[in-house]
Amino acid sequence: GAVVSQHPSRVICKSGTSVKIECRSLDFQATTMFWYRQFPKQSLMLMATSNEGSKATYEQGVEKDKFLINHASLTLSTLTVTSAHPEDSSFYICSASHPETQYFGPGTRLLVL
Amino acid sequence: QKEVEQNSGPLSVPEGAIASLNCTYSDRGSQSFFWYRQYSGKSPELIMFIYSNGDKEDGRFTAQLNKASQYVSLLIRDSQPSDSATYLCAVAQGAGGTSYGKLTFGQGTILTVHP
Numbered sequence: 050g051a052v053v054s055q056h057p058s059r060v061i062c063k064s065g066t067s068v069k070i071e072c073r074s075l076d077f078q079a080t081t082m083f084w085y086r087q088f089p090k091q092s093l094m095l096m097a098t099s100n101e102g103s104k105a106t107y108e109q110g111v112e113k114d115k116f117l118i119n120h121a122s123l124t125l126s127t128l129t130v131t132s133a134h135p136e137d138s139s140f141y142i143c144s145a146s147h148p149e150t151q152y153f154g155p156g157t158r159l160l161v162l
Numbered sequence: 163q164k165e166v167e168q169n170s171g172p173l174s175v176p177e178g179a180i181a182s183l184n185c186t187y188s189d190r191g192s193q194s195f196f197w198y199r200q201y202s203g204k205s206p207e208l209i210m211f212i213y214s215n216g217d218k219e220d221g222r223f224t225a226q227l228n229k230a231s232q233y234v235s236l237l238i239r240d241s242q243p244s245d246s247a248t249y250l251c252a253v254a255q256g257a258g259g260t261s262y263g264k265l266t267f268g269q270g271t272i273l274t275v276h277p
Binding site for chain 1: 194196198204205206207208211250264265266267268269270
């Protein structure tokens with residue numbers, strides 16, 4: 050089946066630092082990848098859509114200068130949280146497009162102290 | 163605003179029973195519909211998707227779609243304790259795998275299957 054990996058699975062950082070999260074489609078190529086965020090006891094909220102080789106499209110209310118997305122290849126997208134603050138602590142999940150649906154990575158739990 | 167609403171939970175059923183999960187959506191332009199299962203602390207895993215009106219069966223799961231009523235449901239037959247999870251309904255305007263297929267999720271329904 051379609052497998053999507055994320056790295057790291059968990060990260061703890063100090064306020065003001067930047068954190069990079071990688072999302073890879075392991076056994077298929079994904080033209081489009083999506084980044085979601087999930088706060089405790091809430092549903093997933095789409096942050097941005099990234100297409101290989103072009104700029105990401107951000108959802109309303111998501112700061113594009115804070116959440117940098119790069120989709121350099123058909124199997125890799127990265128999300129960098131710049132100058133992270135405690136309110137950025139969340140569960141970040143990527144998904145990769147696959148014919149007819151999306152497959153999700155295992156998620157990255159970010160804790161900003 | 164595009165909204166997806168799921169029946170409020172939590173839902174508790176005995177082992178072996180049928181669990182019924184419901185979802186309504188507001189955007190009539192929606193084309194594809196998905197059910198995901200999310201265990202606590204984990205990311206969502208796809209159960210099934212449906213595009214056409216009617217029923218779609220996959221093992222113990224049956225998805226039902228009624229576009230006129232803007233309603234999609236998931237039935238789980240012979241429920242098992244391992245089915246205990248949060249079930250997420252998601253809706254997209256286009257095919258789920260393309261950039262048109264941005265998923266809008268419902269708030270989720272917590273299902274507990276007790277032995």
